[in-house]
Amino acid sequence: MTPLPLLLTAPLLLAVVSVRAQQERVTEERVREVVTWLASDERNGRDTGSRELEAASQWLAARFEEAGLQQVRKGSWFHEFSLPGVQIDSAAVKLTLTRKVGDASKDFVFEADKDVRQMLPSDGLEGEELCTVAAAGDPVLQRLMRARSARRPVIIETSVEHAFWEQAAGVHTVLSGRRQAARPMLLVREGLLPPAPGGERIVEWTAAWSVGAPVALDVTQRNVMAKLTADPSSPHKDEYIVVSAHYDHVGVGVGKDGDNIYNGADDNATGTTAVVLLAEALAGQRLQRNVLFVCFAAEERGLRGSQAFCARPPVPLEKVVANLNIEMLGRPESGKQKQCWFTGAGYSDFASVCEAALAGAGVGVVDFRMGNQLFWASDNASFVRKGIVAHSVSAGSLHDDYHQPGDEVGKLDVGHMTAIIRGLCDVAKALADRDAPPAWNDKGEQAIERTLRRRR
Numbered sequence: 257m258t259p260l261p262l263l264l265t266a267p268l269l270l271a272v273v274s275v276r277a278q279q280e281r282v283t284e285e286r287v288r289e290v291v292t293w294l295a296s297d298e299r300n301g302r303d304t305g306s307r308e309l310e311a312a313s314q315w316l317a318a319r320f321e322e323a324g325l326q327q328v329r330k331g332s333w334f335h336e337f338s339l340p341g342v343q344i345d346s347a348a349v350k351l352t353l354t355r356k357v358g359d360a361s362k363d364f365v366f367e368a369d370k371d372v373r374q375m376l377p378s379d380g381l382e383g384e385e386l387c388t389v390a391a392a393g394d395p396v397l398q399r400l401m402r403a404r405s406a407r408r409p410v411i412i413e414t415s416v417e418h419a420f421w422e423q424a425a426g427v428h429t430v431l432s433g434r435r436q437a438a439r440p441m442l443l444v445r446e447g448l449l450p451p452a453p454g455g456e457r458i459v460e461w462t463a464a465w466s467v468g469a470p471v472a473l474d475v476t477q478r479n480v481m482a483k484l485t486a487d488p489s490s491p492h493k494d495e496y497i498v499v500s501a502h503y504d505h506v507g508v509g510v511g512k513d514g515d516n517i518y519n520g521a522d523d524n525a526t527g528t529t530a531v532v533l534l535a536e537a538l539a540g541q542r543l544q545r546n547v548l549f550v551c552f553a554a555e556e557r558g559l560r561g562s563q564a565f566c567a568r569p570p571v572p573l574e575k576v577v578a579n580l581n582i583e584m585l586g587r588p589e590s591g592k593q594k595q596c597w598f599t600g601a602g603y604s605d606f607a608s609v610c611e612a613a614l615a616g617a618g619v620g621v622v623d624f625r626m627g628n629q630l631f632w633a634s635d636n637a638s639f640v641r642k643g644i645v646a647h648s649v650s651a652g653s654l655h656d657d658y659h660q661p662g663d664e665v666g667k668l669d670v671g672h673m674t675a676i677i678r679g680l681c682d683v684a685k686a687l688a689d690r691d692a693p694p695a696w697n698d699k700g701e702q703a704i705e706r707t708l709r710r711r712r
């Protein structure tokens with residue numbers, strides 16, 4: 257082989273070295289740091305519409321800025337959209353509970369906001385009737401909360417440390433669609449309802465209640481996004497690939513064994529961590545296409561963040577050539593470390609393009625039995641509906657802790673995650689740099705057409 261003149265090889269070598277050096281930024285330590293922040297109890301399960309999800313959006317924006325990425329829209333790291341909600345005011349609640357034990361009855365009067373708070377809104381604004389009293393950890397409550405409407409007011413005894421209590425303070429907003437019943441769901445501070453004298457069975461509770469009228473409003477939600485700008489001399493410099501993951505989860509709930517925070521460590525703090533680490537690793541490179549890093553909100557409410565992104569795209573959608581969406585990387589089945597799988601893998605050449613890139617990083621691509629069903633279950637589906645080649649990559653399992661309080665950081669395999677994220681660095685680069693963008697095949701086009709026709 258004839259040696260190339262030094263002037264030509266030097267920049268090439270530099271480029272290769274810098275790719276290695278930047279991949280080495282993906283360390284187990286950094287992966288653990290980011291995923292732990294996102295999934296800690298302080299985030300309260302990153303529920304859509306919560307203060308904690310808002311704080312997470314700011315934190316993610318700061319990571320993108322620190323990494324040295326560019327804003328897609330000048331002056332903001334966010335793509336905003338809104339969901340319908342209602343505002344309710346715990347300071348406007350009036351509640352007297354009457355307890356009947358045998359022939360004896362006793363009244364308990366509660367001070368608004370201090371002793372009683374309104375958790376969920378109601379169409380009805382007042383009443384005097386039999387009610388259900390339950391403790392925050394009561395399994396019966398799980399059923400009541402899922403019910404679309406209640407026949408009685410529901411009164412929940414709650415510790416002041418419980419997230420239910422904190423989130424219901426003063427004037428607060430609840431997203432619509434949670435429950436809009438004729439009767440309200442109220443919280444009373446634990447310790448104010450003493451047991452019946454002599455341990456007698458409580459025959460019934462009656463509530464005389466009134467609440468303020470709920471005020472309808474739009475609640476702003478935020479996708480967080482940043483851009484790695486393409487090489488200005490590239491013929492593909494106007495095109496984009498989107499690397500994404502949803503950063504929301506399902507919040508707090510009745511819980512299990514005293515744990516009421518649904519941390520969503522695997523689902524999807526791991527995917528979000530991958531987006532952050534990819535941004536940090538790839539920043540400073542000049543690739544052939546732009547890379548948009550996007551953390552989607554409200555995925556758990558029906559892919560709302562990605563739908564909004566595709567409905568009002570911040571860049572022309574016809575210039576987006578592929579979407580790599582990342583979901584649940586942290587809980588491989590035993591013996592499946594350093595392996596990942598793609599949803600709808602057989603529908604395009606996307607997975608085979610990625611497979612070649614992953615092989616170089618020692619990561620294997622395998623089949624997953626539910627891969628085609630899950631193709632429609634995450635944010636890539638919003639891009640698919642717009643005709644964009646879009647798949648989710650996952651490197652785990654559908655474990656028993658899925659959407660349970662036990663989806664915690666301690667159960668993640670951080671070494672495995674680190675290997676997968678390093679591999680995904682090469683995937684993002686391959687998608688951004690190769691001349692031909694990925695394309696649907698006949699099987700994929702037919703399957704997508706069939707599904708969309710059925711859902712129309």
Ligand SMILES: [Zn+2]
Pocket residue numbers: 502523524555583584634
């Ligand atoms: Zn998810």
